[in-house]
Amino acid sequence: MLKLRLKRYGRKGQPCYRIVAMDSRTKRDGKVIEELGFYNPITSETHLKYDKIIFRLKSGAQPTETVKNILAKAKII
Template sequence: MIKLRLKRFGKKREASYRIVAMDSSARRDGRPLEELGFYNPRTDETRLDVDGILRRLQQGAQPTETVRHILERASILERPVSKYAPKDSAVAVAEPATETATETAVEAAPSEDTSEAE
């Protein structure tokens, strides 16, 4: 499987990374199939070969999590839709549930009073 991942280079404690297409079983700093960009985390500098990245993605290459975040920030990939509902929807759903609980409590209260009267 082909992966889009980071290949480390630079001095000690001053790492920079190349975004490369590599076989998933290859070493981290092994020979890449293709170099597709550059990322420097210290200066947050990013240079990307957009055409090459899109071509590799269409061929079935899978980006690693870090590369996926870099591509999302560059608007090459879309951010996934959250699995969780927005907070506004959760509040709207909670309000009817509260009314139902109140109605249930009111209905339950007279039956308790009836049993006490006997």
């Protein structure tokens, strides 16, 4: 099953996340199928690739709760 979820990177105590499409059975920081955006929780900054996200959602990818909230704020969902 394909999931849209967050992949963590950044220093200790200063997390940044990439919004990615990956298989639900892989590790959090495992192999990615496609990168779809960026989210910084400290500054609430987001950069999203709208056309790729919509394509993945139409093809059956399921977003996690956090990603669903980010997409709702951006008015994609």
